Amino acid sequence: MELTLRQKSALENICETFLPRAEGWPSALESGIPQAIAQAMDFNPRSNAGKEFLQLLDLWDSPLHSLLTVGRLKKFSSLSQEDRIRILLTWADSRIGKRRAAFQALRKAIGFLYVMLPGANGARSPVWERLGYPGPLREKSNSLPRPLSVIVPDRELELSCEVCIVGSGAGGGTAAAVLAAAGKNVIVLEAGAYYDDADFDGAEFSSFRNLYTEGGFAATADHSVGLLAGECFGGTTVINYCTSFRTPDEIRTEWAAAGVPWFTSDEYTRSLDAVCERLHVNLDHNRVSRREQVLDRGLRALGWHVEAMPRNVVGCDQGKVCGYCGYGCALGAKQSATKTWLADAQQHGARFVVETRALRVRIEAGTATGVEARSKSGHRVSIRCKAVVSACGSIHTPALLMRSGLRNEHIGRHLHLHPVSNVCGAFEEEIRPWEGTMQAIYSDEHRYLTGNFGVKYETTALQPVIAVAVLPWREPVQYRSLLEKLSHISAIGVLLRDRDGGRVTIDREGHPVTHYALSSFDRAHLRNGFIGAARILEAAGARQIFSPHAKWCSYEPGRGGSLDTFTKAMDSAGWDSGRLALFSFHIQGTARLGGSPRTSAANPEGQVWEGRNLYVMDSSSFPSASGVNPMISIEAIAHRNAAALAARLR
Numbered sequence: 001m002e003l004t005l006r007q008k009s010a011l012e013n014i015c016e017t018f019l020p021r022a023e024g025w026p027s028a029l030e031s032g033i034p035q036a037i038a039q040a041m042d043f044n045p046r047s048n049a050g051k052e053f054l055q056l057l058d059l060w061d062s063p064l065h066s067l068l069t070v071g072r073l074k075k076f077s078s079l080s081q082e083d084r085i086r087i088l089l090t091w092a093d094s095r096i097g098k099r100r101a102a103f104q105a106l107r108k109a110i111g112f113l114y115v116m117l118p119g120a121n122g123a124r125s126p127v128w129e130r131l132g133y134p135g136p137l138r139e140k141s142n143s144l145p146r147p148l149s150v151i152v153p154d155r156e157l158e159l160s161c162e163v164c165i166v167g168s169g170a171g172g173g174t175a176a177a178v179l180a181a182a183g184k185n186v187i188v189l190e191a192g193a194y195y196d197d198a199d200f201d202g203a204e205f206s207s208f209r210n211l212y213t214e215g216g217f218a219a220t221a222d223h224s225v226g227l228l229a230g231e232c233f234g235g236t237t238v239i240n241y242c243t244s245f246r247t248p249d250e251i252r253t254e255w256a257a258a259g260v261p262w263f264t265s266d267e268y269t270r271s272l273d274a275v276c277e278r279l280h281v282n283l284d285h286n287r288v289s290r291r292e293q294v295l296d297r298g299l300r301a302l303g304w305h306v307e308a309m310p311r312n313v314v315g316c317d318q319g320k321v322c323g324y325c326g327y328g329c330a331l332g333a334k335q336s337a338t339k340t341w342l343a344d345a346q347q348h349g350a351r352f353v354v355e356t357r358a359l360r361v362r363i364e365a366g367t368a369t370g371v372e373a374r375s376k377s378g379h380r381v382s383i384r385c386k387a388v389v390s391a392c393g394s395i396h397t398p399a400l401l402m403r404s405g406l407r408n409e410h411i412g413r414h415l416h417l418h419p420v421s422n423v424c425g426a427f428e429e430e431i432r433p434w435e436g437t438m439q440a441i442y443s444d445e446h447r448y449l450t451g452n453f454g455v456k457y458e459t460t461a462l463q464p465v466i467a468v469a470v471l472p473w474r475e476p477v478q479y480r481s482l483l484e485k486l487s488h489i490s491a492i493g494v495l496l497r498d499r500d501g502g503r504v505t506i507d508r509e510g511h512p513v514t515h516y517a518l519s520s521f522d523r524a525h526l527r528n529g530f531i532g533a534a535r536i537l538e539a540a541g542a543r544q545i546f547s548p549h550a551k552w553c554s555y556e557p558g559r560g561g562s563l564d565t566f567t568k569a570m571d572s573a574g575w576d577s578g579r580l581a582l583f584s585f586h587i588q589g590t591a592r593l594g595g596s597p598r599t600s601a602a603n604p605e606g607q608v609w610e611g612r613n614l615y616v617m618d619s620s621s622f623p624s625a626s627g628v629n630p631m632i633s634i635e636a637i638a639h640r641n642a643a644a645l646a647a648r649l650r
């Protein structure tokens, strides 16, 4: 994105206020953050978001802005650092949601880039030295051939097949394998590019840019929830953490009651079995890292539930490399879609067209007859087929259906995010939280707070960018002191099964816009989860515990404050949008299956109510939130419904 001189100077001033130069630390400007933010804006396809950002920068240095925020009729650029910090905090703590949203977007972008960007000419970043972080795993090797063959369009293409699958992730990959094995002529269209083991060097900046949707910066419209999803061949299965839970029985019952009886059938059990077998789900790779020893110790001291996590890995090192799992598995141990389903599909003749985004499904006389797409290089790709499967994830599937002219009111609704955040604990001992098995254990102690709703406790490797995602910023010295503690921090992830959903709509250009706010029912469970996480950390011996609120909420067990004062501080900091950092790794439910068009977007077989031969087979098909990490459920649904589709096409 091009900035005017005025906009550029405003952005530089904001960045320098967040992170000015300090002894041993580069400033945000020296780290190249303003330019990187302007470049990152190009990943956001929504022109409105860009316009709002530029308007903010245009107004930022006006004396009126300082007058209205801190009572000084002076430009931001001529204020003292102290006054500039006060201005930023008025945005952080504002009663106006849009202002909090803008602050959170800036906090995240500046923090992410500060820890992600390599140093000059690709050298080690001086910030990594201060964190004690080793940086990427290795140099990228470019020369190795990748095992699957893909088509990258270099001219206009007109292709035909029986089934065109849009999206190559958990749902799309599985559907491709099942349909191709049944003898169907299959083409998979994928917006992202193909990367394999040798490409996975663990470098945070390039990994987010290459593998994640919107370069890792995607978020809800009000920036209150960061949205993490893969955009590469294999989809999110390439960057996910390998946790492999089967759909719990109580969720199967709930989903059957929503109008999809087969969820409680043996047929679905067989699909779950087939998926777990193909992904080699096992309990043999569960070495508990130092980071998770904290969770383990705390849970056991409290007498709470703790169990080993089922994982879809073969030959995982459960050590240094495993901690970089979110940037693709360098060992090829992760049984992602490219290693399993897509490989199977290709063996049965499926073709893969990558770096190509589906624009719309062609629907003629109520029947899907093809897909119109455009490649990254701008070439038109047109596919004729007998059936289309939308499997582009819960943000893009409803957008594709809406762009294709479907109007069922449930398309885009019932968005569930499993909002998650970390309560952090600083420990005396070194933890190096970026290392060790990704997720070896979990706790369901508070999974059933109200009926089937509550929270799961899990941890994740704290690569610097994952850590700063939730670090509160109140001023640069406090922020950097947290960064310096990173090697001694462990965090308990509180994963909420949300009952009340949000919505995906499309903007004028057809790009998805995500709307989401926690209901008071869901907020109460998240609050319970934060208190539970603090109890786990305290029981494990944390010296300091802090929450991901925009306001600083912390206590030092036995030395300063208590769980009670901490809880009061969190309540006073607030639980509504933009008051705390939330993320979603599990985006679900926006084209749900059900028994009637009055309650759902698609029938139990995944066929949308409004169009023949147009199917949904991805996370958007969930009738409600899965309550567990969703990959196995997505694949089992696709497995079951792709087999049914193959039979129908026979």
Ligand SMILES: Cc1cc2nc3c(=O)[nH]c(=O)nc-3n(C[C@H](O)[C@H](O)[C@H](O)COP(=O)(O)OP(=O)(O)OC[C@H]3O[C@@H](n4cnc5c(N)ncnc54)[C@H](O)[C@@H]3O)c2cc1C
Pocket (backbone or CB within 6 Å): 166, 167, 168, 169, 170, 171, 172, 189, 190, 191, 192, 228, 229, 230, 231, 232, 233, 234, 235, 236, 237, 239, 240, 241, 242, 243, 244, 245, 326, 356, 357, 358, 359, 391, 392, 393, 394, 396, 397, 400, 584, 585, 586, 587, 617, 618, 619, 620, 628, 629, 630, 631, 632, 634
């Ligand atoms: C960092 C991370 C870790 C996770 N860890 C776990 C875990 O350990 N266990 C677990 O169960 N779940 C995990 N998840 C979630 C899980 O991986 C996803 O829920 C799941 O992969 C979603 O499957 P899907 O088929 O709906 O979409 P995806 O797997 O996201 O695939 C959708 C694909 O569609 C493509 N696409 C989108 N739009 C278009 C278009 N218009 N045209 C063409 N292609 C398009 C995308 O590029 C993408 O490749 C994790 C998620 C993240 C982000």
